[in-house]
Amino acid sequence: MPTLRNYTYDEITVGQTATYSKLIEERDVQLFAAVSGDVNPVHLDPAFAATTQFESCIAHGMLSGAVISAAIAMELPGPGTIYLGQSMRFRLPVRLDDTITVNLEVIDKKDKRGFVTLDCNVFNQDDQLVVTGTAEVMAPREKLVIERPCLPAVRIGD
Numbered sequence: 001m002p003t004l005r006n007y008t009y010d011e012i013t014v015g016q017t018a019t020y021s022k023l024i025e026e027r028d029v030q031l032f033a034a035v036s037g038d039v040n041p042v043h044l045d046p047a048f049a050a051t052t053q054f055e056s057c058i059a060h061g062m063l064s065g066a067v068i069s070a071a072i073a074m075e076l077p078g079p080g081t082i083y084l085g086q087s088m089r090f091r092l093p094v095r096l097d098d099t100i101t102v103n104l105e106v107i108d109k110k111d112k113r114g115f116v117t118l119d120c121n122v123f124n125q126d127d128q129l130v131v132t133g134t135a136e137v138m139a140p141r142e143k144l145v146i147e148r149p150c151l152p153a154v155r156i157g158d
Contacts, residue, residue, distance in 0.1 A: 001147050001148065002147070002148040003145055003146060003147060003148060004074065004078060004079050004144070004145070004146050004147075004148050005078060005079075005143075005144065005145050006077055006078030006079045006080050006081070006140050006143065006144045007076060007077045007078055007139065007140075008077075008139065008140055008141055008142065008143050009077075009109070009114045009116070009139040009140070009141055010141075012076075012077060012106055012109065012116055012139055013106065014106050014107065014108065014109060015105065015106060016076065016105070016106045017076075017103065017104060017105045017106075018071065018075040018076035018103075018104045019071070019075070019101055019102065019103050019104070020067070020070060020071035020074060020075050020101070020102045020104075021099055021100065021101040021102070022067050022070070022099070022100055023097070023098075023099045024059050024063065024067075024094055024095075024096060024097070024098050024099070024100060025096065025097065026057075026096050027156060028059070028063065029043050029044070029057065029059050029060065029063065029096065030044070030156050031154060031156065032059075032060050032062075032063045032066070033060070034156075036060065036062070038060055038062075040060075042054065042057065042058060043057055043058060043059065043060055044057065045057070054093050054095075056095060056096070057095075057096055058093040058094060058095055058096075059093070059094040059095070059096065059098075061088070061090045061094075061131075063094070064088070064090070064094055064100060064122055064130065064131045065086060065088055065131075067100060067102055067122070068086065068088075068102050068120050068122065068131070068133070068135065069083060069086075070102075071102035071104055071120075072104065072118065072135060072137055075104065076104050076106070076118070077116060077137065077139040077140060078140070078144070079140070079144045079146060080140030080142065080144050081137050081138065081139060081140060082137060082138040083135070083137055084115065084135075084136040084137055084138060085135065085136045086120075086133060086134070086135045086136075087133045087134050087135075088120075088131055088132070088133035089131065089132050089133060090130070090131055091129055091130055091131060091132060092124070092128055092129070092130045093130070094124065094130055094131075095124075098124045098125060098130075099124065099125040100122050100123065100124055100125075100130065101122065101123050101124075102120060102121070102122050103120070103121045103122075103123065104118045104119070104120055104135075105118065105119040106118055107119045107134070113138070114138055114139055114141060115136055115137070115138055115139075116136070116137050116138075116139045117134055117135070117136050118134065118135045118136075118137065119134055120132070120133045120134060120135050
């Protein structure tokens with residue numbers, strides 16, 4: 001079974017990097033709408049979206065934020081990380097069937113509290129910058145090597 005490993009605060013260094021990628025599918029957008037309650041038709045209705053500046057459905061901006069969260073939870077610092085805050089600027093839309101890659105870089109550490117600041121840049125498959133920002137997290141103090149949980153089965157529709 002695959003495992004997850006984290007980096008403890010003491011193992012993390014300024015300049016350390018990690019990446020995480022995800023294909024954004026229509027199902028992801030539908031699930032995000034269901035969980036968040038955001039049913040803006042620009043995300044869900046192709047006929048409506050065709051009349052907008054985007055000309056087709058786009059993913060929720062905060063879905064990209066959720067993928068940044070996954071990168072932090074799964075890669076750097078990894079399991080046991082506590083998310084404290086996030087700033088984001090949406091530069092380009094994320095479209096259905098885009099593969100987005102989150103690039104994380106440690107830019108600061110605060111020893112007294114064990115806080116880590118990460119630069120977060122998200123690119124699409126065409127290497128276009130779609131989201132920029134920073135995240136502040138509390139890095140784990142305890143080393144973890146755990147079995148990777150399976151994603152829950154989810155069904156869309158009635």
